[in-house]
Amino acid sequence: MMTKSITNVDEIYLCCKKADINIHSITFPELRTLFISIDRFIRSLGEIYEDPFWYPKMRLLKRYRFDISAAPLTDVLLKRMTLDLFGTLKSYSSMISLMYPDFSSPYSNLLDEINKISNLKLDRLLEELSEVANKENLERSAIVIKESRLIPPVEKAASKIKSLYRCDIVNFINLREDVCYNHLFIIGPPSWYPDFIFTSPRARKLEIIKYSWIRGTRKLDNVFLKPLKQKGSVINISDIDDDVVINPDDLLPTLDISRIIADVKNHANYEEDDEYINARLFLLEGDLAVLLEADESSSVLVLDLDEDRSNSLIRVRTNDIEIGSFILLRTSGGGDYILPIANRIMEDYSDIARERQKVWKEKLRGLVRQYGIIHVVSELRQRGSTRANETNVRNWMSFRSIKTQDYIDFNAIMEFIGLNESGEDYWKTMEVIDRAHKSAGFHIRKLLLEKVKKSNLEKLERLGMMEFQIPDEDAGSITAFRIIAISDKVMQVSTIRIGYPFSADFD
Amino acid sequence: MAKKDEFDHLIREFRRLSYQDEGKWFSLPAWARFYLILGASLSTIKSDKGPFVVSLAVPTRTFVSLFIASGVLLARSLLSNEDMSEDLSRIKSLPTGTPVIIRDQNKKLKGIYLGFKEYQGNTVIGIKYEKGTEKWFSCEKAKRIEILHQESVRLPKHQSGRPVVNLSPLIKSVINNSKLDDYVLCSKQECLIIGPLNLLKNEINLPSIALRSDNQDRDNYSKGSIQDILRVRQFLPRNAAYRTIVLPARSKRVRSFRNTINPYLTVFDGANGLKWRGLWRSSNWVVILDRTERNFEIAIEQVNQEFVKYHDSKRIKLKIPKIPPGIEVMVYKVSK
Numbered sequence: 001m002m003t004k005s006i007t008n009v010d011e012i013y014l015c016c017k018k019a020d021i022n023i024h025s026i027t028f029p030e031l032r033t034l035f036i037s038i039d040r041f042i043r044s045l046g047e048i049y050e051d052p053f054w055y056p057k058m059r060l061l062k063r064y065r066f067d068i069s070a071a072p073l074t075d076v077l078l079k080r081m082t083l084d085l086f087g088t089l090k091s092y093s094s095m096i097s098l099m100y101p102d103f104s105s106p107y108s109n110l111l112d113e114i115n116k117i118s119n120l121k122l123d124r125l126l127e128e129l130s131e132v133a134n135k136e137n138l139e140r141s142a143i144v145i146k147e148s149r150l151i152p153p154v155e156k157a158a159s160k161i162k163s164l165y166r167c168d169i170v171n172f173i174n175l176r177e178d179v180c181y182n183h184l185f186i187i188g189p190p191s192w193y194p195d196f197i198f199t200s201p202r203a204r205k206l207e208i209i210k211y212s213w214i215r216g217t218r219k220l221d222n223v224f225l226k227p228l229k230q231k232g233s234v235i236n237i238s239d240i241d242d243d244v245v246i247n248p249d250d251l252l253p254t255l256d257i258s259r260i261i262a263d264v265k266n267h268a269n270y271e272e273d274d275e276y277i278n279a280r281l282f283l284l285e286g287d288l289a290v291l292l293e294a295d296e297s298s299s300v301l302v303l304d305l306d307e308d309r310s311n312s313l314i315r316v317r318t319n320d321i322e323i324g325s326f327i328l329l330r331t332s333g334g335g336d337y338i339l340p341i342a343n344r345i346m347e348d349y350s351d352i353a354r355e356r357q358k359v360w361k362e363k364l365r366g367l368v369r370q371y372g373i374i375h376v377v378s379e380l381r382q383r384g385s386t387r388a389n390e391t392n393v394r395n396w397m398s399f400r401s402i403k404t405q406d407y408i409d410f411n412a413i414m415e416f417i418g419l420n421e422s423g424e425d426y427w428k429t430m431e432v433i434d435r436a437h438k439s440a441g442f443h444i445r446k447l448l449l450e451k452v453k454k455s456n457l458e459k460l461e462r463l464g465m466m467e468f469q470i471p472d473e474d475a476g477s478i479t480a481f482r483i484i485a486i487s488d489k490v491m492q493v494s495t496i497r498i499g500y501p502f503s504a505d506f507d
Numbered sequence: 508m509a510k511k512d513e514f515d516h517l518i519r520e521f522r523r524l525s526y527q528d529e530g531k532w533f534s535l536p537a538w539a540r541f542y543l544i545l546g547a548s549l550s551t552i553k554s555d556k557g558p559f560v561v562s563l564a565v566p567t568r569t570f571v572s573l574f575i576a577s578g579v580l581l582a583r584s585l586l587s588n589e590d591m592s593e594d595l596s597r598i599k600s601l602p603t604g605t606p607v608i609i610r611d612q613n614k615k616l617k618g619i620y621l622g623f624k625e626y627q628g629n630t631v632i633g634i635k636y637e638k639g640t641e642k643w644f645s646c647e648k649a650k651r652i653e654i655l656h657q658e659s660v661r662l663p664k665h666q667s668g669r670p671v672v673n674l675s676p677l678i679k680s681v682i683n684n685s686k687l688d689d690y691v692l693c694s695k696q697e698c699l700i701i702g703p704l705n706l707l708k709n710e711i712n713l714p715s716i717a718l719r720s721d722n723q724d725r726d727n728y729s730k731g732s733i734q735d736i737l738r739v740r741q742f743l744p745r746n747a748a749y750r751t752i753v754l755p756a757r758s759k760r761v762r763s764f765r766n767t768i769n770p771y772l773t774v775f776d777g778a779n780g781l782k783w784r785g786l787w788r789s790s791n792w793v794v795i796l797d798r799t800e801r802n803f804e805i806a807i808e809q810v811n812q813e814f815v816k817y818h819d820s821k822r823i824k825l826k827i828p829k830i831p832p833g834i835e836v837m838v839y840k841v842s843k
Contacts, residue, residue, distance in 0.1 A: 006714050007528045009569050013538045016566050016833025125537050176799040196798040200566035200833055223807045224837035225814050230830045254548050324801045410812065 004178040010153070011180040012202065016067075019201040023190075023239045025212035026128050031068070032213045034113045035246055036408050038065055041110050045103070048125070055259070057089060066251050068122070069211055070188050071150040072129045072143070074157045078122035087115045087212075125209060126157055127186055128218055132207050133163040140205075140219050141183040142168040144175065145255075146192050148285055148464040148482075157467040173324070173482075174461050175202045185209060189248040190218040190237050198235055206224065212243040216252065257281060257487045260289055260439075263491065277398070279493045280318065282327070283485040285464030289504040290329060291497050293316045294490045301445070303480050305457060323483050326460065329501055331479040336411035346432060356429045357402070363417040364397045376416070385412035400495055402437060403430035446477060449472060513585050513683075514551065518544055520681065521578075522716065525728060527715040531670060532728060534719075539574050545836075546578020548825045549612070549772070549791070553713045557819060557841035558791040562810045566833040569701075570710055570799035572776040575793055576698045577736045579772055580750055584686050594649035598632055599623055606660035609634055610692040611746070614668030617660050622654075637666050651692050658748060677731025680718040694748045696782045697735070699768055699790070701783050702776025704755035711739060756780040778806035784813070791797070798833075809839070817841045 038061050048054055064085045068078060090111055097104040143158065145151055148171045158164035167185070172193050175184075184203040186193065189210045198206070199220055210216055216239030227233070261281055279291040292300060295318070302316040303326040321327065330337045343350040368376050373390050380388035387409050395401050396413065404410045407427055414423035415457070446504075451468045460466035464482035481501065521543045524535045535543075539700035545561070552559050566569055574825040598620070601607075603618040621633030621641060623676050631643040632652065644652075674691060700707065710733075717728035733744055740749035752768055754761050756779035765786045778800055784792070796806050830836055834838045 004569060005528050009567060012534045012566050013831055013833060078678055178569055200798040222835055224835055225560060225811045226831060228838065232832065233835060322801065348723045400694045
């Protein structure tokens with residue numbers, strides 16, 4: 001974030017002083033009817049909504065309903081989306097009439113309504129936006145979209161319209177910056193957006209564009225319990241509520257973290273030889289998710305856009321990551337990005353080193369399998385280990401760790417697995433690997449930092465994700481993802497699942 | 508001039524403060540003056556009973572803490588009745604012959620402590636700083652004498668001394684002449700800012716600030732920077748006298764400063780800064796929360812909880828201008 005001048009900051013205060021908020025409510029009776037029908041159908045399902053049969057289909061319906069309300073898309077795209085939805089849902093009709101005969105007729109009626117809609121002009125949001133924008137001087141204007149994934153199709157739609165092609169298309173997160181526009185066109189009801197959009201407006205004029213049946217009224221009160229008196233501190237956004245039948249929050253996509261976790265567990269193929277560690281689920285921009293190790297000492301690289309570029313790459317403990325942060329994950333090249341570089345640093349020695357690492361760890365794992373972890377802990381302690389406990393032994397036998405912290409524990413392991421004569425040699429080799437990993441880490445960080453300094457991070461801020469191609473041939477590409485939700489539950493997962501983004505959109 | 512008049516004069520001076528942008532000078536905007544005046548007014552709150560807490564919700568945190576801290580420092584330099592007794596006791600306890608440094612008339616001089624005596628009803632302190640030359644300083648300068656941590660010091664025949672500080676025209680204009688030496692030569696832990704260090708550094712360095720002349724020559728500007736007023740320790744040469752300390756909110760090392768920094772005012776710049784509030788409960792607080800920051804709502808909850816738990820029912824009267832739009836302020840005294 002570049003520090004702005006006093007003049008730039010002054011603009012922000014001027015926007016607070018003079019901001020004018022207008023609501024434009026669009027009528028579209030047929031779409032209104034469809035929204036009500038979707039709502040009714042979902043409610044009629046009751047408990048079976050959560051059923052693995054119904055949930056993905058209802059999620060599709062809700063996603064469609066949200067997208068059509070949240071983005072001014074072209075008629076062509078909206079028709080395609082509508083027909084795709086119709087086609088997908090229709091394919092289940094026969095199954096529903098067999099398995100859920102009570103829902104067959106309402107389901108069929110719903111499909112008819114979707115089909116009917118597909119024959120109408122659907123781009124009403126885009127039309128209204130274009131009309132409102134036409135009346136204004138569009139220098140320094142932006143269209144504000146609730147979800148980053150909808151920005152590319154909106155950009156495409158706006159690029160074809162004379163009154164819109166010069167507008168920036170932004171996510172509301174981008175309005176955290178010290179930036180000021182003349183106009184902001186906010187798509188969707190005000191309650192979808194955080195308070196600061198209206199209490200610290202980044203434009204003199206805010207035009208809210210939404211469908212008439214979605215509530216637009218919003219009141220923004222003082223935040224402190226006993227503030228000093230001040231005129232006009234409470235903001236009232238008034239809308240004509242006659243047509244309102246839908247609560248805006250009901251349209252928002254839900255982040256069902258527990259469902260994703262359950263799905264991760266269901267799809268897991270438990271292999272005896274796999275390592276299992278505690279992990280936490282993080283939801284990422286772009287309908288993706290990732291599992292990260294939940295150990296106290298585990299950490300990831302985070303891109304901090306609030307700091308100047310030279311300090312923007314920091315290592316953060318996994319348990320301290322916040323929503324809105326950008327974490328860096330390897331997305332191509334396969335495997336951990338440190339490992340191949342560390343091997344290259346060790347040159348010809350890497351084969352011996354990795355073989356030795358494999359030997360002692362596999363022997364330890366074998367003994368744990370044979371005798372059980374508690375017995376192994378006891379044996380190690382008897383041989384002088386001071387840190388042997390269940391967690392540490394699991395860590396030591398994992399290929400994600402290199403060695404024990406202290407030689408005394410390593411020596412105890414070597415004795416226990418029958419390699420006590422080679423103990424010192426093995427220890428020296430593990431130290432070589434450790435140093436190589438540290439050097440690899442510094443090397444990657446340096447390359448990444450250089451790449452970050454040269455990159456235009458505006459795209460990352462807008463879209464919530466951005467790939468960095470690292471020049472080192474072993475490093476592959478690393479992608480920064482915005483975190484949008486974090487599970488508070490920790491679960492046991494195989495280490496091979498750690499650190500790889502996967503689709504959170506299960507069907 | 509009575510203290511109140513001096514204070515009112517300072518507030519009027521703020522109107523003449525300007526900043527430079529792309530080569531042109533502009534008057535400081537109303538919001539910047541508001542923060543300066545708020546800071547200055549906070550310095551008038553009586554320190555009896557508990558410390559005060561001021562919380563602000565602002566449209567952007569940029570420059571807020573610096574202007575508030577500047578207002579506090581300028582007002583405090585004006586209003587302070589320096590208590591010399593502690594410094595004088597310290598000097599009196601030194602053995603004669605102790606190597607010392609004295610900062611006087613913007614010069615730093617090495618010397619040897621000769622002792623103290625009474626002269627015309629006042630205590631005077633003797634320092635030898637050149638061969639054959641002794642000088643007796645009034646006891647008011649006791650705070651400018653520091654021990655030189657060496658066993659002995661060789662004095663030259665003539666010592667001109669090193670200039671301590673290049674004084675900008677701005678600081679010479681806004682600080683009373685009689686207080687100027689103290690302001691630039693004596694360290695004082697007036698203000699601690701806990702916030703985003705790199706952003707604060709950029710903000711401090713960015714604008715040129717000046718006091719516009721109030722006479723007919725309105726293009727005459729006494730120029731300087733915010734750093735001239737704040738005297739942030741981290742951005743000064745080593746051993747230079749400071750008034751403000753900045754700590755990075757994200758650093759775990761903040762905790763280690765708990766016993767060594769005892770400021771008059773602690774500014775928690777952002778929600779990240781607020782998490783350290785438990786360490787400086789005896790200090791006055793200013794909490795700055797940017798409405799757009801990620802943890803704004805959580806921080807507001809914390810601030811409101813602090814209010815519920817600790818506020819004194821007695822109202823604080825502050826003489827401040829109309830609060831600019833976008834800013835919300837809550838002020839209370841902590842009950843003892």
